Amino acid sequence: MELVRGILGVVSQKVEEASRSQQKQILNQSELFKAYDCNYRDVERWLKLGLKRRRQGQKWMYDRRDVEAILEIEKEAI
Template identity: 35%
Template sequence: MNQLLSNEASQQLVSDIVSLAEKLAIERAKQSQKRWLRQNEVMKEYRCTHADITNWEIAGLRKRRQGKSWYYDRKDIDEVLETLKQ
């Protein structure tokens, strides 16, 4: 059988791929723990629309403006969603 890489090179390649995957997973975990989310981040993470966010604001979701963007506290979003469940 014809081998493209030596066993040592194959092991190194696998090790590098696993290391990269771990770094990406940690980065995504940190991102998901970010406290303040912009409106587009809320829509992406909570899989909702702008209209949903407007309804949440009517239900009591607070927001703050920083520059041109609106930011929402993840804790506030979760509280409003819990309230709407009941």
């Protein structure tokens, strides 16, 4: 039974990693709000922590890897 649990754990981890790699890497602000269940104030706080963004036309674009890095910084500060 422990072997089955171990195998299921490894499989679920691999599925989650594959899912993350298939996700869109560059997000506009509304996609960012949906993907991370956040709002404008959260993004403003992340920008103060060093989140990078770039302007594309009239929209701000965010790299998912940068957001994840900021979330790790925020988690460590707690």
